[in-house]
Amino acid sequence: EAGVAQSPRYKIIEKRQSVAFWCNPISGHATLYWYQQILGQGPKLLIQFQNNGVVDDSQLPKDRFSAERLKGVDSTLKIQPAKLEDSAVYLCASRESSTWGGYTFGSGTRLTVV
């Protein structure tokens, strides 16, 4: 089975610019997560989708971050405007709703804000 696909792999932008990341989960996986991993830290959940609905976005800085999963399949995470502290790896993960267990991460997008 294909894994979780993410693009781009790397992105460098200047502060105050905008950026978007894309994620295509494993086929059939209804639950999709976006995590932010700052260097030297554990992944921190930003937002969780169940199909095309938001389950948890309590940690998403909504003044600058937004995410959508319009058709319940792939998802986009956007930052506008970016700050220096947004430099991190953005990881997407997915799992089936009906199965328990750890989920599969994508390779991530490494964002550097200069």
Next chain:
Amino acid sequence: GENVEQHPSTLSVQEGDSAVIKCTYSDSASNYFPWYKQELGKRPQLIIDIRSNVGEKKDQRIAVTLNKTAKHFSLHITETQPEDSAVYFCAASRETSYDKVIFGPGTSLSVIP
């Protein structure tokens, strides 16, 4: 909110020795505890997990133990090899359809040949 603590933050062991990483969690309703291994520049990968209905689980050289009363769990790696060098994250969640996994801050393990 939910919180997962992890110790030590860094760990160096000689090849062949054992390594132990310990975690505590705050949400008493957590019942699923996965461990992830992240090599430099790569994605976190699930290496083992344990559910609250068991106290210990083994898979070759790795084992996890869980003490629900004390709300702590541990990862044990025996006969360490250089390829075990990585960052290890413990995590906790309630195993429901909608729940997320909360990660610890990570332990950087170095196995010295």
